[in-house]
Amino acid sequence: MSARTDILDAPAGPRPLRPGRIVAWTLLLIGGVVMVTPLLFMFSTSLKTAGQVYDLRLIPANPTLANYVEVLSDGRFLRWFVNSTIVAVAVTLSNLFFDSLVGYTLAKFRFRGRMIVFIAILSTLMIPTEMLVIPWYLMASQLGWLDTYWGIMFPGMMTAFGTFLMKQFFEGVPDDFLEAARIDGLNEFQIWWKVAMPLVTPALSALAIFTFLGNWTAFFWPLISVTSRELYTLPVGLSSFAVEQSIQWEMIMTGAALATIPTLLVFIALQRYIVRGVMLAGLKG
Amino acid sequence: MATIELENIVKRFGSATVVHGLDLAIADGEFVALVGPSGCGKSTTLRMIAGLEDVSAGTLRIGGVVVNHHEPKRRNVAMVFQNYAIYPHLTVRENIAFGLYTSGLPKEKKAARVDEAARILGLEDLLERRPAALSGGQRQRVAIGRAMVRNPSAFLFDEPLSNLDAQLRNQMRIEIKRLHQRIGATTVYVTHDQVEAMTMADRIVVMRDGRILQIGSPSDLYDAPADVFTARFIGTPAMNLLPARHAGEAIAVDGATGTIPAPPFTRGSERLLVGVRPQDMRVASDEDAQGALTLTGTVTAVEPLGPETHVHLDTAGGPVIALAEGRGAPAVGAPATAFARLETLHFFDAQTERALSGRAGADGARRT
Numbered sequence: 001m002s003a004r005t006d007i008l009d010a011p012a013g014p015r016p017l018r019p020g021r022i023v024a025w026t027l028l029l030i031g032g033v034v035m036v037t038p039l040l041f042m043f044s045t046s047l048k049t050a051g052q053v054y055d056l057r058l059i060p061a062n063p064t065l066a067n068y069v070e071v072l073s074d075g076r077f078l079r080w081f082v083n084s085t086i087v088a089v090a091v092t093l094s095n096l097f098f099d100s101l102v103g104y105t106l107a108k109f110r111f112r113g114r115m116i117v118f119i120a121i122l123s124t125l126m127i128p129t130e131m132l133v134i135p136w137y138l139m140a141s142q143l144g145w146l147d148t149y150w151g152i153m154f155p156g157m158m159t160a161f162g163t164f165l166m167k168q169f170f171e172g173v174p175d176d177f178l179e180a181a182r183i184d185g186l187n188e189f190q191i192w193w194k195v196a197m198p199l200v201t202p203a204l205s206a207l208a209i210f211t212f213l214g215n216w217t218a219f220f221w222p223l224i225s226v227t228s229r230e231l232y233t234l235p236v237g238l239s240s241f242a243v244e245q246s247i248q249w250e251m252i253m254t255g256a257a258l259a260t261i262p263t264l265l266v267f268i269a270l271q272r273y274i275v276r277g278v279m280l281a282g283l284k285g
Numbered sequence: 286m287a288t289i290e291l292e293n294i295v296k297r298f299g300s301a302t303v304v305h306g307l308d309l310a311i312a313d314g315e316f317v318a319l320v321g322p323s324g325c326g327k328s329t330t331l332r333m334i335a336g337l338e339d340v341s342a343g344t345l346r347i348g349g350v351v352v353n354h355h356e357p358k359r360r361n362v363a364m365v366f367q368n369y370a371i372y373p374h375l376t377v378r379e380n381i382a383f384g385l386y387t388s389g390l391p392k393e394k395k396a397a398r399v400d401e402a403a404r405i406l407g408l409e410d411l412l413e414r415r416p417a418a419l420s421g422g423q424r425q426r427v428a429i430g431r432a433m434v435r436n437p438s439a440f441l442f443d444e445p446l447s448n449l450d451a452q453l454r455n456q457m458r459i460e461i462k463r464l465h466q467r468i469g470a471t472t473v474y475v476t477h478d479q480v481e482a483m484t485m486a487d488r489i490v491v492m493r494d495g496r497i498l499q500i501g502s503p504s505d506l507y508d509a510p511a512d513v514f515t516a517r518f519i520g521t522p523a524m525n526l527l528p529a530r531h532a533g534e535a536i537a538v539d540g541a542t543g544t545i546p547a548p549p550f551t552r553g554s555e556r557l558l559v560g561v562r563p564q565d566m567r568v569a570s571d572e573d574a575q576g577a578l579t580l581t582g583t584v585t586a587v588e589p590l591g592p593e594t595h596v597h598l599d600t601a602g603g604p605v606i607a608l609a610e611g612r613g614a615p616a617v618g619a620p621a622t623a624f625a626r627l628e629t630l631h632f633f634d635a636q637t638e639r640a641l642s643g644r645a646g647a648d649g650a651r652r653t
């Protein structure tokens with residue numbers, strides 16, 4: 001009998017539960033609960049009044065949107081939200097451009113010192129951020145970059161990880177594609193931009209998501225490099241809620257809940273490119 | 286349209302020399318095939334013509350102009366790759382139009398050229414599709430379209446059909462040939478498949494180890510191979526080669542009964558190889574054995590192809606393939622005799638593997 005009839009003949013309903021399957025499902029369930037619970041509490045707390053915060057019920061007794069109204073009508077929050085958006089978008093675009101430009105060069109051109117450059121870039125991956133913060137600070141203060149947008153952004157405008165990621169993906173682009181364009185008369189920059197870049201959209205999407213998330217939630221460096229409240233990013237601003245007035249959990253949670261929205265939007269917007277990229281990749285060769 | 290001239294062209298990769306001084310003049314509008322086994326430097330030669338590889342030494346001219354240091358764009362050649370190199374993120378129309386990306390033509394002109402190429406190649410209904418939704422043959426047609434729209438001075442093909450199945454390959458072969466007849470552009474076509482070279486090219490360049498062994502029309506190469514390599518490379522099944530040596534005034538061929546007359550030009554060689562194409566070698570009963578090379582052996586395999594049958598013989602001189610008419614083939618394991626007329630024989634020096642004369646056998650036959 002053909003496979004098709006086998007499928008039709010198979011009994012309807014769930015497949016039998018084997019022990020391995022039960023273990024797998026249990027682990028996934030635990031993982032899911034651990035990850036989702038804080039999020040649920042965040043939303044739940046944002047719907048509570050100040051008096052209810054320590055009442056740990058998941059569903060608030062009298063859910064209210066008052067916190068949202070208050071946070072959104074507070075000019076500071078919006079300002080911080082805009083600051084974070086500017087920083088995260090600018091850094092993300094910069095990484096998409098420069099990481100892939102350098103990654104492409106390392107992947108597709110043979111030149112003297114190529115390996116040394118590559119190893120030098122990779123080796124910066126092994127230095128923890130904590131070690132870099134003081135040099136960054138000294139540098140920024142000498143150049144007058146402290147307390148500016150640029151001062152927040154400059155350490156992340158290019159990353160070794162992004163460069164490495166893009167290099168790996170560009171290596172998968174067949175040389176024929178680039179040579180065909182070369183024969184058609186495109187210059188090297190046009191070849192990179194018109195041919196190579198569209199072929200690595202999945203990598204670009206992934207890099208965009210990572211970079212945006214990383215910069216949207218960055219706390220340490222923005223906290224150190226910025227002193228004026230108008231330049232706070234959202235995480236720094238939200239944490240100041242906790243320091244100044246006695247801790248207002250419901251406000252912090254409301255701000256945090258609002259802060260998740262852009263990251264969700266970025267993810268939803270870009271994930272389809274990842275899927276499509278995988279489909280395109282299937283065409284190669 | 287343009288001539289292409291290679292003068293003592295050398296290519297080195299680091300310390301390895303992979304092309305050793307090629308000399309080749311391709312006429313305007315000519316279709317030249319570069320053939321040879323994998324790794325013999327065909328692609329490297331083509332890529333030097335295209336400008337994708339630097340020329341290490343020698344002079345390369347296109348249309349009479351030295352282009353050694355010209356960018357690919359200035360050479361105005363178009364190239365079609367084995368893997369098509371059409372872009373998955375663009376539609377068929379956009380892919381074909383990509384050939385005009387830097388042309389500076391106005392939009393309508395570009396569209397008109399794309400439409401014309403699509404019409405010639407039968408791609409009109411596929412223009413809005415993406416390559417993922419095309420068959421291999423259609424993809425290769427898109428790649429050819431992209432090359433065509435530029436009106437290049439020469440077309441370069443690097444094994445364009447090797448990724449297609451046999452039937453499609455035959456069909457595309459005819460299409461490319463027809464296209465060449467229609468456009469008349471100078472074409473350099475790289476293949477490792479001698480059938481493609483034989484059926485398509487005006488002239489064939491046989492290469493081995495980065496050197497040219499022979500240049501000639503398909504019939505030149507078939508009738509008068511310059512050496513053992515070309516003799517065995519051109520024609521299917523490959524030419525039979527039998528060791529032979531002088532025996533007084535005559536030549537004794539291993540596996541043959543009796544001797545054959547020795548043509549004068551074979552005198553200088555001590556050991557010989559006698560070549561005979563399977564098409565010239567008939568399995569038959571011994572009526573017509575007069576003045577012919579006669580081989581005897583045991584049948585090891587029989588391949589009926591319809592109009593004729595290939596009979597594989599094991600002779601004292603080595604394995605031999607002969608033809609049998611229609612259904613008259615002997616059985617496997619049976620003894621059989623095969624004949625070849627003297628004027629069909631090729632003579633080679635066993636040491637140098639060079640041919641001792643073009644249609645050597647003809648002279649020998651006349652002397653008898």
Ligand SMILES: Nc1ncnc2c1ncn2[C@@H]1O[C@H](COP(=O)(O)OP(=O)(O)O)[C@@H](O)[C@H]1O
Nearest residue numbers: 298301303321322323324325326327328329330
């Ligand atoms: N970029 C390169 N670097 C070093 N050697 C190469 C390079 N390209 C080709 N070769 C060598 O040159 C020889 C000829 O290659 P190629 O022209 O591709 O052969 P063909 O197309 O006839 O199969 C091969 O031995 C190959 O290994």
Ligand SMILES: [Mg+2]
Nearest residue numbers: 324327328329
């Ligand atoms: Mg090749």
